Amino acid sequence: MNVLLVGSGGREHALAIKLSQSPLLEKLYIAPGNPGTEKLGINLSIKTNDDIVNFCISDKIDLVVVGPEVPLVEGIADKLRAHNIPVFGPNADAAMIEGDKSFSKWLMEKYNIPTAGYKAFSKDEYDSSINYLKTHSYPVVIKASGLAAGKGVSICNTFEEAKHIIEDNFNNLIFGHASEKVVVEEFMNGEEASVFAITDGENFVCLPAAQDHKRIGDNDTGKNTGGMGAYAPAPIVTDSLLKKVEYKIIKPTLKGLASEGKKFVGCLYCGLMIENGEPKVVEFNCRFGDPETQVVLPLLEGDFLKLLYSAANGNLDRDAVKFINGSSVCVVAASKGYPDKFEKGFEITGLNNFDNDSEIIIYHSGTKSDGNKILSNGGRVLGVTSVIKENNLKLCKQKAYEAINNIFFENIYYRRDIADKGIK
Ligand code: AMP
């Protein structure tokens, strides 16, 4: 099978590793890929959705796997399906579950899916949003409704803060079009976890639950980021809790989407808040999570390509993969200053200490090649990941941090507490 993987981050590096292990694979292309995926397939310097579709037609691609949300929300899957090219990823109308938070909240309300109470306001409803916030309890959560790379969410402790965020969105459009509508949401207490449901639109299979670390600082302090590290499995998601997630959240969501004429094929990412054994939805994403994918995929054995291909073709093979009894911890090595301003272009050394076949996997995300050198080229630079074949997060964490101690670049920054919640 010839497979084209779309994307360039750590998540795509993890997907590329798993896809390349399949006996079904003939050729793997990654568009545009990164220096990590270069070793697993052919990186293509094509970027636009139209160029990708044209390549798939000319080079007889049997399956396209789309990593990031932006091409999905822009309709890459619709275009591929129009040419009968199987694609793992939803059409644009189903990708709205991530691309438009006000739609996602509306859907959850209509289909009784547990989540925080909310109200949505558009730019021309400034006055009513302010009046609403005057009487709301605090903290309150305000979210830009559109795509904002995980950075559009503010937790406001006072009315003044909330007003400021509303103005940043409506008057200054800090997230561009994404700011034209906001969702004002009740604050939920609890612990977070991420569950991926692989689905053909009707049937689904859940992968081991993971926990992300969204804040930049230790002990969940500071700004929200794309994710500073992850571990799996997340012990907070017990078997009985997962059953609840399946029956109260995933099943009705897929059914609801299908009833609205927006059948969802791909990976439904469920961001959950768990309090007293009850799960509520924080957010849905229309794709695999980053960095959760980097810890979930190493815990799968079997044929991952077969799983995705079967989902893309509307005939999910639930037995294509199994989960190993193991643990995985990923520590993101970032550029100091991220998620705000940071410098890049520093040489990364120490990568040759690892061969990516053993218990340590170094995922590339914001890197670039420069001759024989690898340079930092983004906010989140590497995902330093340890995988062990026993359920022991403490040991797994220790191995991940031993590994990151062997990697250097000038402004490296990472959290020191990845997996601590799971260990406790
Ligand atoms: P989101 O992009 O919607 O996942 O939000 C980013 C992060 O903000 C989440 O991972 C949570 O840590 C936090 N968050 C979002 N919504 C809520 C909420 N209603 N209550 C508490 N925390 C929230």
Ligand code: GLY
């Ligand atoms: N790790 C959060 C996300 O992928 O959205």
